[in-house]
Amino acid sequence: xxxVSKETIEECARNLMFELSPGQAELISEEFDTLYGxxxxxxxxxxxxxxxxxxxxxxxxxxxxxxRADEPEQPLGAEKALANSHSKIGDQIKVPKVVAHGQVDHxxxxx
Amino acid sequence: xxxxxxxxxxxxxxxxxxxxxxxxxxxxYHEAPNSQAGLVDMSMPGTLxxxxxxxxxxxxxxxxxxxxQVDRTLYFDRKNYFYPDLPxxxxxxxxxxxxxxxxxxxxxxxxxxxxxxxxxxxxxxEDTCKQxxxxxxxxxxxxxxxxxxxxxxxxxxxxxAQQAAKYVEGIREIVTYLGISDGRMDEGSMRCDTNxxxxxxxxxxxxxxxxxxxxxxxxxxxxxxxxEIARQQAILEAGGTVEQETRRYDEKLKQTVLMxxxxxxxxxxxxxxxxxxxxxxxxxxxxxxxxxxxxxxWVYRAEFAKLGLSNYEVEQLMKxxxxxxxxxxxxxxxxxxxxxxxxxxxxxxxxxxxxxxSQLTLDNLPxxxxxxxxxxxxxxxxxxxxxxxxxxxEDLVSRGxxxxxxxxxxxxxxxxxxxxxQAIVDEVVAAHPEAVEDWKHGKDxxxxxxxxxxxxxxxxxxxxxxxxxxxxxxxxxxxxxP
Numbered sequence: 001x002x003x004v005s006k007e008t009i010e011e012c013a014r015n016l017m018f019e020l021s022p023g024q025a026e027l028i029s030e031e032f033d034t035l036y037g038x039x040x041x042x043x044x045x046x047x048x049x050x051x052x053x054x055x056x057x058x059x060x061x062x063x064x065x066x067x068r069a070d071e072p073e074q075p076l077g078a079e080k081a082l083a084n085s086h087s088k089i090g091d092q093i094k095v096p097k098v099v100a101h102g103q104v105d106h107x108x109x110x111x
Numbered sequence: 112x113x114x115x116x117x118x119x120x121x122x123x124x125x126x127x128x129x130x131x132x133x134x135x136x137x138x139x140y141h142e143a144p145n146s147q148a149g150l151v152d153m154s155m156p157g158t159l160x161x162x163x164x165x166x167x168x169x170x171x172x173x174x175x176x177x178x179x180q181v182d183r184t185l186y187f188d189r190k191n192y193f194y195p196d197l198p199x200x201x202x203x204x205x206x207x208x209x210x211x212x213x214x215x216x217x218x219x220x221x222x223x224x225x226x227x228x229x230x231x232x233x234x235x236x237e238d239t240c241k242q243x244x245x246x247x248x249x250x251x252x253x254x255x256x257x258x259x260x261x262x263x264x265x266x267x268x269x270x271x272a273q274q275a276a277k278y279v280e281g282i283r284e285i286v287t288y289l290g291i292s293d294g295r296m297d298e299g300s301m302r303c304d305t306n307x308x309x310x311x312x313x314x315x316x317x318x319x320x321x322x323x324x325x326x327x328x329x330x331x332x333x334x335x336x337x338x339e340i341a342r343q344q345a346i347l348e349a350g351g352t353v354e355q356e357t358r359r360y361d362e363k364l365k366q367t368v369l370m371x372x373x374x375x376x377x378x379x380x381x382x383x384x385x386x387x388x389x390x391x392x393x394x395x396x397x398x399x400x401x402x403x404x405x406x407x408x409w410v411y412r413a414e415f416a417k418l419g420l421s422n423y424e425v426e427q428l429m430k431x432x433x434x435x436x437x438x439x440x441x442x443x444x445x446x447x448x449x450x451x452x453x454x455x456x457x458x459x460x461x462x463x464x465x466x467x468x469s470q471l472t473l474d475n476l477p478x479x480x481x482x483x484x485x486x487x488x489x490x491x492x493x494x495x496x497x498x499x500x501x502x503x504x505e506d507l508v509s510r511g512x513x514x515x516x517x518x519x520x521x522x523x524x525x526x527x528x529x530x531x532x533q534a535i536v537d538e539v540v541a542a543h544p545e546a547v548e549d550w551k552h553g554k555d556x557x558x559x560x561x562x563x564x565x566x567x568x569x570x571x572x573x574x575x576x577x578x579x580x581x582x583x584x585x586x587x588x589x590x591x592x593p
Contacts, residue, residue, distance in 0.1 A: 064396040070165035073135035078145040091144045092250035
């Protein structure tokens with residue numbers, strides 16, 4: 001039995017508003033088993049729990065001298081910014097409406 | 112049963128930088144949709160965020176104004192979610208290390224009572240795109256995507272709607288006086304959400320909180336919280352239970368309405384943003400930001416009070432930072448009477464500006480602040496009367512004519528030569544013995560009549576206050592023989 005069930009995958013997909021084709025939930029469930037297996041292999045390495053997580057590529061911190069000066073540069077412009085969009089109305093990208101009762105609008109959801 | 116309310120407030124403030132938080136795309140408003148986004152804002156592959164120095168400086172300044180501890184190392188985190196308002200699939204924010212923490216703001220209600228709001232945190236983050244929701248689709252405009260934001264979060268320490276409104280007003284005043292934001296709630300450059308709960312007085316635990324979101328005026332902050340407190344109280348008094356909900360304020364209905372019930376907590380899977388290494392801020396950088404802070408509102412209030420302005424006069428000035436700036440420029444011209452200057456700036460000049468239907472502003476006046484001071488000085492020294500001052504003001508505002516020139520053109524020079532005025536007074540008193548007799552018998556209106564005769568005889572040029580004093584000296588106190 002998979003450690004992350006097909007039903008859990010389908011529920012997560014619904015929450016994320018991802019459309020899954022038939023069979024994809026099962027495939028992802030199997031991939032999670034593989035991932036869990038790899039994590040177990042890593043966990044078996046002696047002393048791995050003492051290793052510091054490597055979030056950044058360098059240990060060195062940056063300083064305020066590395067901050068970007070507040071100098072605006074030329075933006076992309078609407079034509080380039082929208083070049084990859086297949087669905088537009090005027091110069092705005094058209095997306096399915098995903099704000100409905102009971103759903104979360106992240107623009108309004110603050111932590 | 113009596114209930115106490117507990118209120119917390121979250122405010123998002125858009126910073127008035129020239130470029131965005133993590134990209135060099137311009138930070139603008141009112142531009143054509145999707146014309147102001149950069150590669151980083153659109154999350155193009157291979158692009159990396161670069162943190163805006165000015166936004167950090169603004170963060171330090173706000174934290175300092177709110178008496179907060181400034182974190183000397185900046186860390187950023189990813190708030191993960193899948194939604195089209197940010198193309199990256201996450202927002203860069205400061206979840207674990209806000210730039211400012213543990214602050215407070217002292218405020219005064221209109222009745223004079225003081226209270227303190229404890230500010231839990233202020234953190235830097237990026238704004239999302241602007242969405243327009245149509246009947247069946249949503250439209251995305253990424254111009255706002257990446258605009259620098261500071262989110263300011265209070266402790267749940269506010270207990271009335273009036274306090275909440277005063278706090279929001281206080282924050283708006285601070286960010287506009289610091290010059291770090293427009294603070295325009297109507298345009299969304301300052302946005303306010305509140306958490307409201309009630310519990311019986313004396314209870315040691317909080318009630319279930321409801322969030323009221325997207326309050327876009329200070330009046331609505333107060334009205335929405337008052338409604339929400341009343342709604343929760345009605346539920347409890349009817350024996351019901353308040354459910355955890357997200358609500359919004361409906362201005363027409365004058366009540367809060369349900370947006371959604373908070374059933375599933377959203378898990379944003381926060382983790383440290385690996386594309387932005389930690390930034391160590393030097394003492395010099397922090398002190399530089401602090402020392403370049405503009406004057407805070409309470410400093411202005413103290414200075415204006417010291418000049419002799421009343422509370423009312425100070426507050427009328429403080430409503431508009433541009434007015435305060437103009438007043439300060441006027442003060443450099445050393446006005447003879449600050450209250451008179453205040454009156455000509457706040458009442459008369461503002462009235463002209465309001466009537467001009469936005470064509471005239473304090474920034475495009477056809478005269479210098481010193482000219483307004485010259486006009487106020489003419490009135491303060493009684494060189495012209497208030498009626499004549501209106502004409503001089505008209506010349507100044509409409510054509511930029513200097514007050515001295517206007518006075519000369521209209522022949523408004525007053526006679527302030529005491530000898531000349533005395534001669535007219537003597538003539539007038541001699542010509543109206545019956546009036547003097549009436550004065551002796553207690554007719555108080557006679558003084559005004561005789562002064563009016565003096566002004567008439569001088570063709571309106573005699574200094575009115577001198578004329579009054581001299582008439583009074585001539586006829587003596589009312590009811591007594593001279």
